[in-house]
Amino acid sequence: MEGDDIREMYQRSDKLHGVKYVNYISDGDSKIYKGVVTESPYGETIAIKKKECINYVQKWIGARLRTCKKGKPGIGGKLTAKLIDSLSNYYGLAIRRNTTSTENMYKAIWTTVYHMSSTDDMPKHHYCPQGADSWCTWQRANAKGPLAQYKHKDALLQIVLDVITPIYEDLSRKELLERCLGDFTQNNNESFSSLVWRIAPKIMPGSAIIV
Incomplete structure:
Protein backbone atom coordinates (compact mmCIF):
# COMPACT_ATOMS: atom_id res chain seq x y z
CA MET A 1 0.00 0.00 0.00
CA CYS A 53 17.19 9.86 6.01
CA ILE A 54 20.22 10.45 8.21
CA ASN A 55 18.23 9.45 11.29
CA TYR A 56 17.73 5.99 9.80
CA VAL A 57 21.38 5.77 8.74
CA GLN A 58 22.43 6.44 12.33
CA LYS A 59 20.10 3.66 13.49
CA TRP A 60 21.75 1.26 11.05
CA ILE A 61 25.12 1.36 12.76
CA GLY A 62 23.58 0.82 16.18
CA ALA A 63 21.57 -2.13 14.87
CA ARG A 64 24.61 -3.61 13.14
CA LEU A 65 26.73 -3.31 16.28
CA ARG A 66 24.06 -4.90 18.46
CA THR A 67 23.59 -7.77 16.01
CA CYS A 68 27.35 -8.27 15.86
CA LYS A 69 27.51 -8.33 19.65
CA LYS A 70 24.97 -11.15 19.77
CA GLY A 71 26.83 -13.16 17.17
CA LYS A 72 30.28 -12.84 18.75
CA PRO A 73 30.55 -14.81 22.01
CA GLY A 74 32.89 -13.21 24.51
CA ILE A 75 32.59 -9.67 23.24
CA GLY A 76 29.42 -8.74 25.12
CA GLY A 77 31.21 -7.34 28.14
CA LYS A 78 33.53 -5.27 25.96
CA LEU A 79 31.12 -3.95 23.33
CA THR A 80 28.66 -2.64 25.90
CA ALA A 81 25.29 -1.02 25.27
CA LYS A 82 26.71 2.31 26.46
CA LEU A 83 29.62 2.04 24.03
CA ILE A 84 27.28 1.18 21.17
CA ASP A 85 25.13 4.22 21.96
CA SER A 86 28.23 6.44 22.03
CA LEU A 87 29.53 5.09 18.72
CA SER A 88 26.09 5.55 17.13
CA ASN A 89 25.80 9.14 18.35
CA TYR A 90 29.31 10.04 17.14
CA TYR A 91 28.60 8.44 13.77
CA GLY A 92 25.38 10.44 13.44
CA LEU A 93 27.11 13.69 14.40
CA ALA A 94 29.86 13.05 11.85
CA ILE A 95 27.22 12.91 9.11
CA ARG A 96 25.07 15.81 10.34
CA ARG A 97 28.02 18.18 10.71
CA ASN A 98 29.37 17.49 7.22
CA THR A 99 26.34 17.21 4.96
CA THR A 100 27.99 19.23 2.17
CA SER A 101 31.07 17.05 1.68
CA THR A 102 31.48 13.29 1.49
CA GLU A 103 35.22 13.64 2.12
CA ASN A 104 34.67 15.55 5.36
CA MET A 105 31.93 13.13 6.33
CA TYR A 106 34.23 10.15 5.79
CA LYS A 107 37.04 11.80 7.70
CA ALA A 108 34.79 12.68 10.64
CA ILE A 109 33.40 9.13 10.85
CA TRP A 110 36.87 7.57 11.07
CA THR A 111 38.08 10.29 13.45
CA THR A 112 35.81 8.75 16.05
CA VAL A 113 37.34 5.29 15.64
CA TYR A 114 40.92 6.58 15.72
CA HIS A 115 40.28 8.88 18.67
CA MET A 116 38.59 6.19 20.76
CA SER A 117 41.29 3.61 20.02
CA SER A 118 44.21 5.90 20.91
CA THR A 119 46.63 5.01 23.67
CA ASP A 120 49.62 6.72 25.28
CA ASP A 121 51.94 4.53 23.22
CA MET A 122 49.97 4.96 19.99
CA PRO A 123 47.97 8.21 19.78
CA LYS A 124 45.77 8.46 16.67
CA HIS A 125 44.59 12.03 16.80
CA HIS A 126 45.81 13.12 13.36
CA TYR A 127 42.21 13.65 12.20
CA CYS A 128 41.04 15.38 15.38
CA PRO A 129 40.65 19.18 15.12
CA GLN A 130 43.72 21.00 16.38
CA GLY A 131 43.99 23.89 18.81
CA ALA A 132 43.13 24.82 22.37
CA ASP A 133 39.39 24.85 21.57
CA SER A 134 39.31 21.33 20.09
CA TRP A 135 36.83 18.80 21.45
CA CYS A 136 39.78 16.38 21.50
CA THR A 137 41.47 16.52 24.91
CA TRP A 138 44.75 15.28 23.42
CA GLN A 139 44.81 18.10 20.86
CA ARG A 140 43.94 20.63 23.58
CA ALA A 141 46.79 19.36 25.72
CA ASN A 142 49.11 19.43 22.70
CA ALA A 143 48.20 23.06 22.02
CA LYS A 144 48.90 24.11 25.60
CA GLY A 145 52.28 22.49 25.99
CA PRO A 146 54.17 19.20 26.38
CA LEU A 147 52.13 16.01 26.40
CA ALA A 148 54.26 14.26 29.01
CA GLN A 149 51.53 14.51 31.66
CA TYR A 150 48.65 13.53 29.37
CA LYS A 151 47.06 10.14 29.99
CA HIS A 152 44.55 8.51 27.68
CA LYS A 153 41.36 6.97 28.95
CA ASP A 154 40.69 3.29 28.33
CA ALA A 155 40.88 2.74 24.58
CA LEU A 156 38.78 0.47 22.40
CA LEU A 157 40.16 -3.02 22.73
CA GLN A 158 41.62 -4.68 19.66
CA ILE A 159 38.93 -7.38 19.78
CA VAL A 160 36.30 -4.63 19.55
CA LEU A 161 38.15 -2.87 16.72
CA ASP A 162 38.32 -6.12 14.77
CA VAL A 163 34.55 -6.44 15.05
CA ILE A 164 33.48 -2.86 14.33
CA THR A 165 35.97 -2.01 11.56
CA PRO A 166 34.12 -3.95 8.80
CA ILE A 167 30.87 -2.29 9.88
CA TYR A 168 32.42 1.17 9.68
CA GLU A 169 33.96 0.35 6.32
CA ASP A 170 30.55 -0.63 4.97
CA LEU A 171 28.72 2.36 6.44
CA SER A 172 31.30 4.88 5.24
CA ARG A 173 31.12 3.85 1.57
CA LYS A 174 31.19 6.81 -0.80
CA GLU A 175 27.92 5.85 -2.49
CA LEU A 176 26.14 5.77 0.88
CA LEU A 177 27.64 9.05 2.04
CA GLU A 178 26.65 10.70 -1.24
CA ARG A 179 23.03 9.80 -0.47
CA CYS A 180 23.43 11.56 2.89
CA LEU A 181 24.43 14.87 1.31
CA GLY A 182 21.85 17.59 1.87
CA ASP A 183 20.87 16.73 5.46
CA PHE A 184 17.57 15.06 4.55
CA THR A 185 15.35 13.49 7.20
CA GLN A 186 11.84 12.12 7.48
CA ASN A 187 11.14 14.15 10.61
CA ASN A 188 8.16 15.96 9.01
CA ASN A 189 6.61 12.67 7.91
CA GLU A 190 7.18 11.06 11.29
CA SER A 191 5.68 14.08 13.07
CA PHE A 192 2.57 13.93 10.88
CA SER A 193 2.24 10.18 11.41
CA SER A 194 2.53 10.64 15.16
CA LEU A 195 -0.30 13.19 15.08
CA VAL A 196 -2.52 10.87 13.03
CA TRP A 197 -1.94 7.92 15.39
CA ARG A 198 -2.83 10.06 18.41
CA ILE A 199 -6.16 10.92 16.79
CA ALA A 200 -6.77 7.40 15.46
CA PRO A 201 -4.60 4.87 17.34
CA LYS A 202 -3.67 1.70 15.48
CA ILE A 203 -4.91 -0.44 18.37
CA MET A 204 -8.49 0.91 18.11
CA PRO A 205 -10.83 -0.11 15.27
CA GLY A 206 -12.29 2.65 13.13
CA SER A 207 -13.69 3.31 9.72
CA ALA A 208 -12.49 5.73 7.07
CA ILE A 209 -15.38 8.06 7.95
CA ILE A 210 -14.27 8.24 11.59
CA VAL A 211 -10.67 8.98 10.60
Missing part, protein backbone atom coordinates in the same frame (compact mmCIF):
# COMPACT_ATOMS: atom_id res chain seq x y z
CA GLU A 2 2.77 2.43 0.90
CA GLY A 3 4.52 1.81 -2.41
CA ASP A 4 1.32 2.41 -4.39
CA ASP A 5 0.66 5.63 -2.47
CA ILE A 6 4.13 7.03 -3.13
CA ARG A 7 4.04 6.16 -6.82
CA GLU A 8 0.67 7.92 -7.11
CA MET A 9 2.11 11.02 -5.39
CA TYR A 10 4.90 11.20 -7.96
CA GLN A 11 2.58 10.60 -10.89
CA ARG A 12 0.16 13.40 -9.98
CA SER A 13 2.55 15.99 -8.49
CA ASP A 14 3.22 17.84 -11.73
CA LYS A 15 -0.41 17.85 -12.86
CA LEU A 16 -1.87 18.96 -9.51
CA HIS A 17 0.85 21.25 -8.20
CA GLY A 18 3.34 21.90 -10.97
CA VAL A 19 6.01 20.22 -8.83
CA LYS A 20 8.50 17.52 -9.74
CA TYR A 21 10.09 15.60 -6.87
CA VAL A 22 13.72 15.03 -7.86
CA ASN A 23 14.76 13.52 -4.49
CA TYR A 24 13.37 10.42 -2.83
CA ILE A 25 14.14 10.34 0.91
CA SER A 26 14.50 6.70 1.85
CA ASP A 27 14.02 4.88 5.14
CA GLY A 28 16.08 1.95 3.92
CA ASP A 29 13.37 0.25 1.84
CA SER A 30 14.81 0.15 -1.68
CA LYS A 31 11.81 -1.66 -3.22
CA ILE A 32 9.61 1.44 -3.13
CA TYR A 33 12.33 3.59 -4.66
CA LYS A 34 12.82 1.08 -7.47
CA GLY A 35 9.08 1.15 -8.08
CA VAL A 36 9.10 4.95 -8.41
CA VAL A 37 12.07 4.88 -10.80
CA THR A 38 10.45 2.17 -12.90
CA GLU A 39 7.30 4.28 -13.28
CA SER A 40 9.44 7.17 -14.61
CA PRO A 41 6.73 9.73 -13.70
CA TYR A 42 8.54 12.71 -15.27
CA GLY A 43 9.96 11.00 -18.33
CA GLU A 44 13.48 9.89 -19.04
CA THR A 45 15.02 13.37 -18.81
CA ILE A 46 14.46 13.88 -15.09
CA ALA A 47 16.21 11.42 -12.79
CA ILE A 48 14.91 10.85 -9.27
CA LYS A 49 17.81 10.62 -6.84
CA LYS A 50 17.69 8.45 -3.78
CA LYS A 51 18.57 10.23 -0.54
CA GLU A 52 18.89 8.65 2.87
